[in-house]
Amino acid sequence: MTEPVFFDANCRVGDTMNAPCPDVTELLDEMDRYGVAAALVRHGNLDNASPLETNGELARMLMQDRSGRLTGVWCILPEQCGELPPPDEFFASMADNRIGALTLQPFSHRWMPCRLAIGKLMDAAAERRIPILLNAFSGKWSELYAFLEEFPGNICIYVEKCGKWGTDRQIRPLLEHYKNFYFETAGYWVPEGIRDLAEKYGADRILYGSNFPQYNQGSSMLQLKHSGLDAGSVARIAGGNLERLIKGAQLK
């Protein structure tokens, strides 16, 4: 396997509403092609389908991965409608289904991403150190700033969906102010920008991600490998940081 060890923080599998998309087998083939050891995977149809469907479907898809290289991400909903089990039960179910992190889609699922709606769940996730992927907040800076102000105790990972223009003006204040805020590198194609961010805020705050299947995994691997950082920092960004976060989650 390619050194350093890469753990991709930003992958999707499963068909969307309007297009067939890669499944687990295709993702594993991609990982083999580029030498990616592990991946954090969410369902590709989160915007258009109910989490009650996609959470279960993702768990079933992950069962096809006999290598154990994939870790899943489940989507949450507001507590008041009772659509998901109570936090302890939900987290235990995550552990049983190889789910290691959470995400939320408040804008397409039509609810408010605030303490009133998910305060108890987010507090429980913070206490158990469960990472929260903020893919839905990609490019929604006002909403992202408000969310982080509301939930500074949670481990939050900003995950880019499609933007390619450098986001330093938006991201740097968040890295400066929120110690639990992590930045994932997909679409962050700023020349030597990964090194700049790591030197300013610490290599522990940056996570390699590809945004598969929109992007291949290889291009950003080479960018990180030759970012100009020392080998230890590259290794932490490539996979060490995400492995630490996932292993640090106390689901049961």
Place this chain on the structure above:
Amino acid sequence: MSIWEKENSIAKRLWETGRPGFPIYDMHGHMGTHNAIYFARSEAPEMVAHMKRIGVERLVFSHHHVIFGGMRNAAAAEICKQFPEILRMYAVVNPHFPDRVKEDLAGFDRWKPYAVGLKTLPDYFQTPITDKSYEYALSFADERGLPILCHTWGGSGCDGAALMLETAQKYPNAKFFIAHSTFGDWDGAERLVKESPGNVWLELTAVPGERGIIERLVAAVGSERILYGTDLPWFDEYQAVGGVVSAKISEDDIRNILYRNADRILGPGW
């Protein structure tokens, strides 16, 4: 075995040494600050240092301040002289300032060997490439067989594939470098190459890394019709070269894209 571990491959050389073992020509660059983004490396010394790490031996750029501000092309030529072995330039053509265009093109020869062609951005200038305000510059390029790097985007009413095809057919001696390859309209990009009179090349800025797109373009038009570019200082050279070598194409295709095609168009040692 990953692509980075395949013996004697370009990918392995890049992974291990940071260099591909041949020159790289970046046909789409910029320079200078920009309103919409923070750049840590947007001036010539920092950009050249970044390029030298991976072995980019030529960058053809158009300066942001000429495109978006009041700087003139002559100033960009002076910057080229600071790094004559690497920097080349496109003279920017802004259709809203016809007097400047005529004045600058009248002095185009003064900027050789640095000025290799023209650059325009119809979307940004909010003026379709078929508008008569471009005629003077396009005729100038047509008479001299010059390259024109033209910003394009899929579906654009200013520089989409159909408008670019109409233009390439009208000026058959000009060499059209289709910046961003009419991004998103890959079928249109294919038609543009195939239905033009041999004077169109697809330029890749913002494409490398997009999964399966380089493969699709190579299959559609051949790697001989594709040029490498990054928008530097926008995008990292390692990311973009990584996107090319990560594509499922042959090593001959990779070489065509990264340097051979530019040599064929502009001549060895350009």
